[in-house]
Amino acid sequence: MTDIIELRNLTKSFTGGIVAVNDLTFAVREGEFVTLLGPSGCGKTTTLRLVAGFEEPDAGRIVLGGRDVTDDPPYQRAVNTVFQDYALFPHMTVAQNVGYGLRIGGVARAEITGRVQDTLRMVDLLDKIDAMPNQLSGGQKQRVGLARAIIRRPKVLLLDEPLSALDVKLRESMQVELKHLHQRLGITFVLVTHDQKEALVMSDRVVVMDAGRIVQAGTPGELYDHPATPYVANFIGTSNLIPARVVGAQAGELLAEAGPLRLRAQADGTAHATGARVLLAVRPEKAILLPPGTATSGGASAIEGRVLERFFHGNAVRVSVDIGQAEPFMVDVQLQRALGEADMPGTGAAVLLAIEPGSVNVFADTAGVRA
Amino acid sequence: MAVTTDIGVMASAATARRPWRGPRLSAGALGAAAACVAAFLYLPIVVLIVFSFNDNVVTTLPLKEFTWRWYESAFANEDLLRALWNSLYVAAAATLICVAFGVPAAIALDRIDFPGKTIFRRAVLLPLVLPGLITGISMLNLFRVLGLNLSLETVILGHGTALISVVVTQVFARLQRFNRRLEEASNDLGARPLQTFWYVTLPNIKTAIIGSALISFTLSFDEIPVTFFLTGRENTLPMYIYSTLRRGITPEINAIGTIIVVASLVVIFVSVLMLSDKGER
Amino acid sequence: MRLATRRRFTAAGILGGPLAWTLVFMFVPYAIMFTYSFYTRQFPTMVPDFQFGNYLALFADPQYYQVLLRTIKIAVLVTIAAVALAYPLAYFLVFKVASARLRTALYVAVIVPLWVSYLLRAYTWKTILGSEGVLNSFLVWTGILDQPTDLFLYNQFAMVLTLTYIFVPFCVMPIYASLEKIPASLKEASKDLGVGPFRTFLAVTLPLSVPGILAGATFTFSLTMGDFVAPFLVGGADGALIATVVQSQFGTALNWPLGSALSMVMLFIVLTIITLSDRLERAGRLDLG
Numbered sequence: 001m002t003d004i005i006e007l008r009n010l011t012k013s014f015t016g017g018i019v020a021v022n023d024l025t026f027a028v029r030e031g032e033f034v035t036l037l038g039p040s041g042c043g044k045t046t047t048l049r050l051v052a053g054f055e056e057p058d059a060g061r062i063v064l065g066g067r068d069v070t071d072d073p074p075y076q077r078a079v080n081t082v083f084q085d086y087a088l089f090p091h092m093t094v095a096q097n098v099g100y101g102l103r104i105g106g107v108a109r110a111e112i113t114g115r116v117q118d119t120l121r122m123v124d125l126l127d128k129i130d131a132m133p134n135q136l137s138g139g140q141k142q143r144v145g146l147a148r149a150i151i152r153r154p155k156v157l158l159l160d161e162p163l164s165a166l167d168v169k170l171r172e173s174m175q176v177e178l179k180h181l182h183q184r185l186g187i188t189f190v191l192v193t194h195d196q197k198e199a200l201v202m203s204d205r206v207v208v209m210d211a212g213r214i215v216q217a218g219t220p221g222e223l224y225d226h227p228a229t230p231y232v233a234n235f236i237g238t239s240n241l242i243p244a245r246v247v248g249a250q251a252g253e254l255l256a257e258a259g260p261l262r263l264r265a266q267a268d269g270t271a272h273a274t275g276a277r278v279l280l281a282v283r284p285e286k287a288i289l290l291p292p293g294t295a296t297s298g299g300a301s302a303i304e305g306r307v308l309e310r311f312f313h314g315n316a317v318r319v320s321v322d323i324g325q326a327e328p329f330m331v332d333v334q335l336q337r338a339l340g341e342a343d344m345p346g347t348g349a350a351v352l353l354a355i356e357p358g359s360v361n362v363f364a365d366t367a368g369v370r371a
Numbered sequence: 372m373a374v375t376t377d378i379g380v381m382a383s384a385a386t387a388r389r390p391w392r393g394p395r396l397s398a399g400a401l402g403a404a405a406a407c408v409a410a411f412l413y414l415p416i417v418v419l420i421v422f423s424f425n426d427n428v429v430t431t432l433p434l435k436e437f438t439w440r441w442y443e444s445a446f447a448n449e450d451l452l453r454a455l456w457n458s459l460y461v462a463a464a465a466t467l468i469c470v471a472f473g474v475p476a477a478i479a480l481d482r483i484d485f486p487g488k489t490i491f492r493r494a495v496l497l498p499l500v501l502p503g504l505i506t507g508i509s510m511l512n513l514f515r516v517l518g519l520n521l522s523l524e525t526v527i528l529g530h531g532t533a534l535i536s537v538v539v540t541q542v543f544a545r546l547q548r549f550n551r552r553l554e555e556a557s558n559d560l561g562a563r564p565l566q567t568f569w570y571v572t573l574p575n576i577k578t579a580i581i582g583s584a585l586i587s588f589t590l591s592f593d594e595i596p597v598t599f600f601l602t603g604r605e606n607t608l609p610m611y612i613y614s615t616l617r618r619g620i621t622p623e624i625n626a627i628g629t630i631i632v633v634a635s636l637v638v639i640f641v642s643v644l645m646l647s648d649k650g651e652r
Numbered sequence: 653m654r655l656a657t658r659r660r661f662t663a664a665g666i667l668g669g670p671l672a673w674t675l676v677f678m679f680v681p682y683a684i685m686f687t688y689s690f691y692t693r694q695f696p697t698m699v700p701d702f703q704f705g706n707y708l709a710l711f712a713d714p715q716y717y718q719v720l721l722r723t724i725k726i727a728v729l730v731t732i733a734a735v736a737l738a739y740p741l742a743y744f745l746v747f748k749v750a751s752a753r754l755r756t757a758l759y760v761a762v763i764v765p766l767w768v769s770y771l772l773r774a775y776t777w778k779t780i781l782g783s784e785g786v787l788n789s790f791l792v793w794t795g796i797l798d799q800p801t802d803l804f805l806y807n808q809f810a811m812v813l814t815l816t817y818i819f820v821p822f823c824v825m826p827i828y829a830s831l832e833k834i835p836a837s838l839k840e841a842s843k844d845l846g847v848g849p850f851r852t853f854l855a856v857t858l859p860l861s862v863p864g865i866l867a868g869a870t871f872t873f874s875l876t877m878g879d880f881v882a883p884f885l886v887g888g889a890d891g892a893l894i895a896t897v898v899q900s901q902f903g904t905a906l907n908w909p910l911g912s913a914l915s916m917v918m919l920f921i922v923l924t925i926i927t928l929s930d931r932l933e934r935a936g937r938l939d940l941g
Contacts, residue, residue, distance in 0.1 A: 643764065
């Protein structure tokens with residue numbers, strides 16, 4: 001697959017000296033669904049606006065479909081944008097909004113009518129064709145925004161937090177719809193969001209950003225299972241982070257010590273010297289909660305602890321366990337037909353945690369934990 | 372500037388719901404006071420209208436017979452009709468100037484940064500608070516230096532200068548509330564800046580432009596202080612009335628005054644509606 | 653950068669016209685007026701000069717400084733009267749009219765006269781207050797007076813009344829806006845703390861509406877200062893205001909240098925008032941957070 005967007009050393013700062021995008025280099029492959037993920041102020045929206053042409057970079061180049069478009073205004077770029085606040089033209093009907101790009105492009109009136117109908121059918125909004133934007137609900141407005149942006153069949157569709165204004169249920173169904181739309185159209189999607197779940201559900205590839213830089217890029221699975229930094233480990237899903245010290249290494253495994261605790265971790269290829277400070281990250285659902293005294297199998301580390309609290313999540317229960325560290329250890333137990341909430345150990349009960357070496361990610365503890 | 376009063380926002384604010392009713396100062400007394408002030412505002416207008424139909428050369432009570440004769444004599448008065456025509460010409464031309472220069476000025480103030488912007492803003496808005504007399508005199512001086520003869524056209528230039536601020540404040544206020552994402556969306560969909568302005572920006576500020584243009588027209592139509600210094604041999608209607616007043620009151624003035632007041636009331640009412648949120652859609 | 657260059661051209665295109673207009677029809681005329689104010693009069697024209705005689709005359713000749721003082725007095729009276737009338741009206745509209753529709757209608761009704769013929773609105777007071785006017789004939793008709801009095805017209809009272817009438821809507825607009833902006837929570841908080849309605853008004857409502865009062869007062873004071881129509885229509889022998897004097901310098905008296913100097917002084921006073929009210933408003937805003 002060829003690269004449809006290439007960002008080369010892109011830098012953009014705003015008045016007041018805030019560097020929004022800092023020497024960013026990144027490529028999006030044709031047909032990909034890529035998500036820029038990060039907290040507000042991480043530079044993800046600015047990156048999107050640079051690609052759309054709404055902002056001008058201080059330095060760096062933007063290449064779109066093999067053409068350098070850095071100096072092109074937005075109306076000459078083959079990308080279209082879906083806006084967070086929809087940005088529907090309030091004085092035009094739904095049909096006029098959706099057909100706007102074609103009308104500007106000089107497409108014949110009859111053809112516009114047909115394509116507007118087709119596109120509205122695609123987003124399931126044909127019955128609102130003559131409505132004014134202020135007569136639509138939030139979800140309907142977003143569909144109009146979407147239809148308006150895809151009708152020109154851009155090379156890339158840019159989506160700026162398109163679902164953030166919708167309520168949870170609607171957001172989840174729109175996530176699925178967007179994903180289907182992506183598959184049907186075959187257009188490259190670049191989505192910006194601060195919602196990690198949304199990123200994981202929809203994207204082929206997720207780019208995690210922080211302070212104007214890329215922290216890690218990869219498939220949702222890669223990011224989840226092998227976060228490159230504690231920041232990613234905690235931003236995507238949650239992780240138990242345990243500061244520890246390396247005490248030994250053997251047979252592709254690392255032995256670390258945190259106070260009275262000893263944990264085995266699979267070595268990730270990075271060499272950690274004995275005595276080095278590290279940060280161990282364990283996903284709550286990767287630890288296994290057992291009754292005290294259970295014999296653990298294979299090379300799993302066994303940790304004794306005491307239940308502090310239980311949080312009912314419906315399909316799972318999150319148990320907070322005191323393991324003698326500064327922070328309690330969170331473990332998720334998936335509920336099943338034969339395993340209900342009543343079967344969970346109560347507050348104060350002694351428990352045993354089993355953690356496979358493969359479930360532990362090891363980070364060099366340089367700057368401490370970043371939430 | 373403390374005086375950039377935005378008619379649109381206020382008329383909109385007036386329609387906003389407010390559950391809270393304020394400190395419980397006696398509503399009765401306050402209402403009575405408010406009614407008195409309102410009566411004070413409209414009493415003279417009522418007097419003007421009533422006496423324009425009163426069959427008496429002087430404006431005294433008690434009223435006499437109903438008559439159209441003052442209207443008839445007003446419309447038989449050639450000087451008055453000529454002045455009326457002049458006023459319409461001046462007001463129309465001055466309004467064109469106000470729109471042609473006021474709208475770009477509002478856009479510039481809203482979105483362009485340039486050195487001297489503060490001074491420019493103050494200068495453009497100054498005539499809102501500046502007595503017309505000063506505009507009139509300073510421009511009289513300019514035309515003297517340029518060797519330009521005074522005429523209705525010099526009056527038009529004067530009115531344009533004095534009234535641009537009306538269009539600027541109203542259009543600027545509307546632009547401030549205008550969602551800039553709409554322009555980005557238009558650019559994004561392939562529209563060039565001029566197309567974006569024509570298809571997206573203009574329709575959304577249209578009512579503010581029309582509303583403020585109507586106000587400018589009315590103000591120019593009634594203008595005296597600037598006109599006084601800049602007019603040549605031709606008179607505008609207010610100048611004609613002003614000069615007849617030296618000779619004393621005639622009910623003819625009441626008649627033409629009634630027509631002006633009623634027409635202005637209608638025009639202004641329409642423009643206030645356009646400047647409010649009803650005009651914004 | 654091509655984009656930046658393009659943007660600069662667009663900006664120049666938009667800004668060019670209005671900028672040229674203000675330069676040619678405001679800055680240049682003010683500069684000329686300023687220059688003329690130092691010229692020497694030589695009836696019926698003037699000769700270039702650089703002397704302060706025109707300004708000095710203003711302060712040395714009682715004919716001028718008395719008129720200036722009178723103008724300031726009238727302007728202050730009108731400003732106080734207009735604000736005093738406008739405030740309860742605005743307050744009533746904002747806080748006491750329950751129906752939003754009615755409030756809008758009343759508000760529009762109050763501000764519409766603002767733009768209706770200034771001349772005619774001033775003129776009707778002449779017809780009301782005159783010795784053959786509505787008020788006199790009413791009083792004679794009802795038997796309160798034996799014969800018409802000329803006490804009503806052609807004096808400073810008539811002038812203040814007429815000008816107040818004209819500027820009330822100017823004051824209602826900004827005061828209304830400032831009252832509308834006061835968050836309900838502030839007053840509720842004051843009420844919760846057990847503060848009575850009148851003290852709440854003094855402690856919360858009034859200070860927060862100061863920007864509106866200032867804006868209205870600025871309009872009124874400045875426009876009264878420069879008015880020559882009301883003095884002409886309803887002012888008497890002692891009714892000349894500074895604008896009347898300026899007007900005559902460019903008319904019958906034909907003394908452009910003196911007229912220019914007087915205009916410069918007026919311009920200076922107006923600019924000072926705008927700046928002051930701007931400062932006060934900003935200071936007030938800071939105080940109120």
